[in-house]
Structures are given as C-alpha cells and as structure tokens.
Amino acid sequence: MNPLHRTQSSATVLCNLLGYKFAGRLALALASLVPVLHAQYVPPPPAQPFPGYINQALRASDPYMNVWDLGVNVRLREEDKSGAGTTNAGSSWDFSERTVDFNNNNYQLTRIMPRVGYTAKWFAVAIEGRSSYSLNDNRYSPTAAGHNLPELDGPLDLYQGYVVIGNHKEFPLSLKIGRQELVYGDQRLVGHARWLNVPHTFDAAKLRYQNAYVGVDVFTGGLVYIANDHLSKANSQDAFSGAYFNFPKLSQNHNVEAYLFARNVARGIVTDNWSAYAAPWRFPAPQDLYTAGVRVKSKPGVAGPWDYTVETMYQFGSRTAVFPATTVAAALAAPRLTQSAYAAVAQLGYSWAGNPWQPRLALIGSYGSGDNNPTDGTSHTFQNLFPSNHGLYGAMDLSSLQNIRDLRLAYSVKPKTNISLAVEGHLQWLDNSNDYWYNVAGVPRNFTGAAVGSGKGYRINPSYGSALGSELDLLAGWTFIPSATLELGLSRYFRGDYIKESLSAVGSKDAGYCYLQLTLNL
Helix, strand or coil: CCHHHHCCCHHHHHHHHHCHHHHHHHHHHHHHHCCCCCCCCCCCCCCCCCCCHHHHHHHHHCHHHHHEEEEEEEEEEEEEEECCCCECCEHHHCCECCCCCCCEEEEEEEEEEEEEEEECCCEEEEEEEEEEEEECCCCCCCCCHHHHCCCCEEEEEEEEEEEEECCCCCCCEEEEEEEECCCCCCCCCECCCCCCCCCCCEEEEEEEEECCCCEEEEEEEEEEECECCCCCEECCCEEEEEEEEECCCCCCCEEEEEEEEEEEECHHHHHCCCCCECCCCCCCCCEEEEEEEEEEEECCCCECCEEEEEEEEEEEEEECCCCCCCCHHHHHHCCCEEEEEEEEEEEEEEECCCCCCCCEEEEEEEEECCCCCCCCCEECCCCCCECCCCECCECCCCCCCCCEEEEEEEEEEEEECCEEEEEEEEEEEECCCCCCCECCCCCECCCCCCCCCCCCCCCCCCCCCCEEEEEEEEEEEEEEECCEEEEEEEEEEEECHHHHHHCCCCCECCEEEEEEEEEEEC
C-alpha cells in the first residue's frame, strides 16, 4: 500500500465530519426540513451555456472560430468506501466483517479529456483524448490479471475520434464513423458510463435517418477494451450492432421508441491474451444475444404536473455462463444456454409547477429477471449490455439490472439555478434466490470456497431470503463558477436477510460511501 494512503485527505476528513456512515439519518433529516427537496439528481448546469475558456477566448477574437471546438474537461474525485470496497477478490466480500476481508477503500481518481472538433455545413470531425489515473489506491494488486485496477489508463489514450457526414437540416440521412459514444434512452442498456474513470466508447459506424414521422439509428461495431498504458481497441470477435427507432407523430402525448440490439461474441475470444486487461474488461462470455425493447415517455405538460415512463425489454438467443475469473479451459467447455429473460422499468413523477425551487418527487421501479433453475439449459438472467449504471440502482453502485427488483424514491430541489440537492432511497430484492447477486459490472458475487447454505460467503443459496437491503443517498451539486462544478455524495446501505444469511458464519456489517468531485470545463 502506498504510504500516502494512510494520510487522510481533505475529502476524507469532510466525509467523516459530515458523518457519511450515518448518511441515512442525514437524508431523512434534510427531507423533513425541506417541505417541497427535482427527483433523480443531475449536476446543475451553469446559469448560461459555457463553451469553455479556450472556446470563449477564440470566438471572442474571431467569430469564424465558432466552427471549432477546443477544450479540456478535467475531473477530480475522491471516494471513501466502508464495508463495500474492493479487495483482490472483487465484490465477493462486500459487507463482510472478517478482518482479512479488507473492504474499506479511500483513493483519488483523476481524468483529463482534451478535445478538438470542427463542424462544417456537410461534415464534422472530432478527436477526444483521455488520461485516467487512480492514486493511493489499495485496490491495486500487481499480481492480478490486469493488475485488478479497471480505473487506470494512462498516460493518454484515444477516447473518441470520428467523422460525421451529413446535415439533417438539409437531408434526412447522415453517417458517423469512428470511435464514438453510443447513448440511448435512460442508458440502462447502452450508454457512455461517464461516471467511470474510464468510460465506454465503441469503434463503430452509425447511419441515421430522420424525418417528421420516423427516425432510426442503425449501427455496428464493438466495445473498446481498456488496457492500461496500451492503445485501447475493439476486439473483432466481439460485435455489437443495433437499430434504435423513434416515432415523433405516432402519439400526440408520448415519445415512443423501439429498439433491437445484438451482441455476438465468438467462443475463440477466450483464448486471446487478456493479461493486460483488468476486470470487467477481461474476456466476455461467448454469446449470440438479442435484446428487443419499447420505451414510452409522456411529453412535457400532457398530464399536468405528472410525468411517466415505461420501458419493457425481452432478451433471447444463447449465451454461456462465463465470467472474468473463469479459466480458459472452462470457458471453452462451457455449454450454450438458451436465453429467455425480461426487464422492465416504470417511473411516475410529480413536479410542483411555479415553485422557484423546482421540487420533484419520483417513484421508479426496476426489474431484471433472474434464473430459477441453473441446471435446465435455459438462462433467465437478464444481461444489461453496456449501461451507464451509476445512480440508477443506488449511488453506491452495488447492483445491476440482473436478477434484481429495485424500488426507488427520489426527491429533489434546486434552491438556486446553480445548486441541486436530492434525497433518494432504494429497497432491493433478488428476483430469485436460485441465482446470484450480480455487481454493477454484471459479475456474480460468488465465493466458491463456501458451501451452499454455509453462511461463509455469497453463492446461489436458495434457502436464503431474497431481501438484499435498503440504501439511502444524499446528493448535492454546486456550479460555483460557469467552468466548475463541485459535487458531494453521502450514502449508507443497510443489510437485508440475503446479506446477513450469506455471511452469518463470518459476520457482516452495513456499508457506507462518500465522494467529493470537482469537474472543470476549460
């Protein structure tokens, strides 16, 4: 461990002073003090759009520089985790009370993303770099594959680099080709995951068609795999394709979207050299997986102060039960399972119109199916592809949309245009205790040395209760100058029966989380 890790940073001191281990009490207290705290926290934007200091200076001196976009995004974040940190065994010892299962972490993340872009009438080009580092990080294990550190990628890598041909004001068709983000819907299945120190990008070609009645993105490519100190690249044996439709005039009161995603991973991918790749970037499960879905969202004002969203997803095809820790021999021999899985999300929100604080209350239910029989040759475990999971199922990022039932209550306000506050609560259950509890990366918590039902670690334990627990989050953001936003998060997770019973023989404890983040747009 780096000796500097023993020195408490200013962010850690702040977290301790604020009592992040008792974030639940703080959240409830704040909610009682604010009669009417925009649900689902988002960082506050500046009072007026701010292009960054470089763009501002160039455009002020020459109006023709508006076709250029030059800037740097800098993000600094300190995280402090108690009880649900990361050991060399990953998340399999979350909530454990044993001294040897060290699950407290404090570390700093830095990310610098310089960009250059040019937009003409009929084409555009952009290049964005990324330098990501993790400091004083005791999650680091030099003997683990990929060094067990998925948030480190320096000194500089290519994050985005693409060309766009077309102009939708003049012609309905455009083409975007190169390294790019793919972002759809609420990003529950496909998103950039910018919360991560190393977000998602894809080497892909995307054709877009849009008229007054129908729009569609058709794309094909592959996820860019991250290997520290290497030029990251996609793998030709892992193909991701899809079509995402919108229907502007199908409904007067609703935005209607439909999609079909396909992920096709050849079995031969497991024999590639993955030694430089940290979990979850190591080889993916061989699969031919297809996800079809429909998303319907109310248009602003059609239901007065109410708003609602419903999204349903069905997944079919085939997959193998292969995970980052699976050996190559086991991955090559793993049988194909027929996939038949479901997911659904429903949201109902209420906004207090006319209130200067813009208060909003929302109730969101999320469901991802689990597998009731792991030996019948059919998998019912929903796979949530490439999501931006952060915050969707709790700010502590303990779960994904797999074998999960999450009920979320979110309450937020903006006391000033540059300040956002939110209190959120989650109740969580496994959909089926015949399946694993999957972490935010979609990897099962599984300690193979523990016998089923022994209480010595997470496994498939059918006799245990399905209640995972509850989480309370207190989130705040302040854009104190146009170029800078400061954010603070305090969270507490209270164990349910499944966690207590899984660790009954070794002891368990509730978990806490605190982060302090500064984002600069230069």
